[in-house]
Amino acid sequence: MSDPLKLSASLWSADLSALAHSIERVNEYCDSYHFDIMDGHYVKSLLFGVDTVASLRDKTDRPFEVHLMVRNPKDFVNDFVGAGANLIQFQFDGVDNPASHIEQIKSLDANAGICVLEETPIEKVFDLLPLVDNLLVMGTKIGVKGVSIIPETYEKIRLARKYIDENDLNVSIQADGGIRRNTVPELFRAGVNSVTAGSLLFRNDPKEIKQWVNSLSGELRNEN
Numbered sequence: 001m002s003d004p005l006k007l008s009a010s011l012w013s014a015d016l017s018a019l020a021h022s023i024e025r026v027n028e029y030c031d032s033y034h035f036d037i038m039d040g041h042y043v044k045s046l047l048f049g050v051d052t053v054a055s056l057r058d059k060t061d062r063p064f065e066v067h068l069m070v071r072n073p074k075d076f077v078n079d080f081v082g083a084g085a086n087l088i089q090f091q092f093d094g095v096d097n098p099a100s101h102i103e104q105i106k107s108l109d110a111n112a113g114i115c116v117l118e119e120t121p122i123e124k125v126f127d128l129l130p131l132v133d134n135l136l137v138m139g140t141k142i143g144v145k146g147v148s149i150i151p152e153t154y155e156k157i158r159l160a161r162k163y164i165d166e167n168d169l170n171v172s173i174q175a176d177g178g179i180r181r182n183t184v185p186e187l188f189r190a191g192v193n194s195v196t197a198g199s200l201l202f203r204n205d206p207k208e209i210k211q212w213v214n215s216l217s218g219e220l221r222n223e224n
């Protein structure tokens with residue numbers, strides 16, 4: 001791992017009454033934006049939609065990630081890419097034919113990410129890794145925020161990092177859920193490229209968080 005850890009700002013944890021303002025506040029200090037999309041079926045809650053993404057597209061030049069926590073993700077891919085999503089992440093555990101979802105996303109010139117639930121062995125997606133750009137590893141139960149990381153997450157990330165490096169794959173590993181000051185160092189050591197930062201970024205001084213993450217990346221790189 002040589003690049004500094006990237007911060008993807010999760011808008012679910014921003015001020016939901018003022019998303020454009022939240023973007024303005026953190027924009028200089030994050031690398032991308034993460035939209036959690038919930039349909040009330042795949043997960044119980046409802047959150048964000050195509051129009052939300054489209055309405056924020058001109059507020060920033062940073063890439064938009066759309067994490068589809070929905071049933072039948074294929075039905076939504078075109079619209080979210082049309083709204084300005086650069087990366088579409090879908091649930092491995094929620095579809096019968098993940099390869100066809102990846103193909104659909106790539107056919108629209110978007111990047112494809114596959115998300116693994118906290119209960120799913122990471123090895124199950126290894127065959128798909130040559131096809132995707134991003135592996136999103138859930139560190140908590142899906143569809144909840146403000147909870148602590150499940151410790152087994154670190155080992156899953158270590159295994160994915162080993163597989164990706166050994167097979168010389170160009171896949172970024174992103175951790176989602178439970179991203180805190182006390183979990184980021186271990187996640188970075190385990191091999192993530194980015195973290196989905198919610199309250200860490202939006203409830204702290206984003207400049208200080210970015211500086212901390214950059215210096216941590218340097219320190220931990222020198223450990224090796």
Ligand SMILES: O=C(CO)[C@H](O)[C@H](O)COP(=O)(O)O
Nearest residue numbers: 010012013145146177198199
């Ligand atoms: O999908 C998520 C957690 O599953 C979100 O990224 C959420 O915004 C993170 O929340 P927190 O503020 O707890 O870090």
